[in-house]
Amino acid sequence: MPLGVKAGEGVDSTQVRRLVAAGCIPIGATAVPRGTPWQTWGHTDRGPTTNPWRADRTPGGSSAGSAAAVAAGLVPLATGTDGAGSIRIPAAWCGIVGVKVTNGRLPARDAAGLNAPGPLARTSADAAAYLDVLLGTRLADHPQPGGPLRAAWSATLGYAEVDPAVAGPARAAADRLAAAGVIRWVAHDLALADPAPAWRALRAGPGDRAAAETLRAGNDRRLARLFAAADVLLTPTTGDPAHGHAGPGERMSVALTWAFNLSGHPAASVPAGFAPDGTPVGLQLVARHHHEHLLVRVIKGSTALSSA
Structure with a gap:
């Protein structure tokens, strides 16, 4: 399955290595806003990352390019990291699914341990499959209330x-x-x-x-x-x-x-x-x-x- 990779994370991160081992194929790095304190908006060196629903609006961030690529149909899923909402906010503003896993289940990208990885996906099935690969689980088989x-x-x-x-x-x-x-x-x-x-x-x-x-x-x-x-x-x-x-x-x-x-x-x-x-x-x-x-x-x- 084609995979978008959040810029700055690289193909050697824990989640990308696990996804590649499961058969995903990284096809490109997605944009992360620069030059703003929260990285939830702003420009890259190629200009602003636009929201596929309205070009005059931001897709959110910092997993901006990942969410935009999934929402625009360029890839079915993409990697994200979330230290304050950086998966969930762009998922919301691009009309897709985004999940932050429990903090500490995988290595954090910040010393404070506030950051956690997760998927941006168009479908619930792809999001669930991504989480199973990431966490080594079978979430569908977990006992349910x-x-x-x-x-x-x-x-x-x-x-x-x-x-x-x-x-x-x-x-x-x-x-x-x-x-x-x-x-x-x-x-x-x-x-x-x-x-x-x-x-x-x-x-x-x-x-x-x-x-x-x-x-x-x-x-x-x-x-x-x-x-x-x-x-x-x-x-x-x-x-x-x-x-x-x-x-x-x-x-x-x-x-x-x-x-x-x-x-x-x-x-x-x-x-x-x-x-x-x-x-x-x-x-x-x-x-x-x-x-x-x-x-x-x-x-x-x-x-x-x-x-x-």
């Missing part, structure tokens, strides 16, 4: 500002999953602390990490309580629709994604519909540590609904 998965919804995680243009389609997609019997809603009172200061402190390197670890521990406790009552957590993937090539302004595209780089939970984005401007919107799925098989179950249900 009987009946619909217990699901909790949060539009903001308790701290984020979210545009109704993305919250509406994401919630509608989640409700379709409930109506189809893929999930059933459970009540919860999840309200996380904004992970921004902890994420920044941990990425900054040696220094006073006490406050960061305190914030992280508090969020971990809140998430543990949630996942005692729910199998999956659903949110919008981003707080806003895809922005232009000049950048997002004061908006934080990572607002809903980097909480799960801090906590290490596996997380995915699946297509949820479209914002009023015609750009794709993502629905974020989050599961317990090492429960990627539950993400795959919901991804299959969501893509089946979108193709019906």
